[in-house]
Amino acid sequence: DASRTGIWGVSLGGYYAPRAAAYEKRIKACVALSGPFQRSADFTGRPQMNVEASRVRSKSANLEEAGKVAVRFSLAGIAKNITCPIYIVAGTKDRLTPHAQAEKLAGAVSGPCVLSVIEGGNHVVNNLGYRYRDQTADWMAAQL
Known part of the structure; x- marks a missing residue:
């Protein structure tokens, strides 16, 4: 069902997914995990x-x-074009993408936004997956 298209990006994909959502209005929801x-x-x-x-x-x-x-x-200059709901996840111990990057994205989007900064989370918060995986999956399902 093309009217229920979501996108989920992890690491550098956490950059590409929001970028796609900024330009492709058929995307109805976006999850960005540890993207710059x-x-x-x-x-x-x-x-x-x-x-x-x-x-x-x-x-x-x-x-x-x-x-x-x-x-x-x-x-x-691009993130403001993100109008679909977006769920952004970052970890405070991420050595590759500081969580301040997620905060910048959250502050720049135009649509509804959930920002989850996970204390002690490393890159892609693999060490604390239980803190976001079910939540983001349930959120995406609810959006679509």
Whole structure:
């Protein structure tokens, strides 16, 4: 049933899902989990595996190039176009996407928003999944 389309994004998908919802009005609800509002060119403090993955995935020869690609990932000026209900989840111990990114997204959307910042949650809050998985699934079902 195309009138009941939801989107759910995890990690970088937590960036792409809200971005899609901003442009595709057939999306009726969105869940964003640990996605960035604005990626950074600064890789300081990130796990080396993540830094190298960012370089390779961006097809960059070095970190300077990867940083230039990273900053193009931004919901600034776009998030206001999100009018469908959105449920945003972030963890306070996320080393890849600080929870302040989720707070920025929540403050920028135009539609109904649930923001769940989970104390002690790591990236994608895998360590405390019981704190959001059922809630977000039930929420999505109710929206659709």
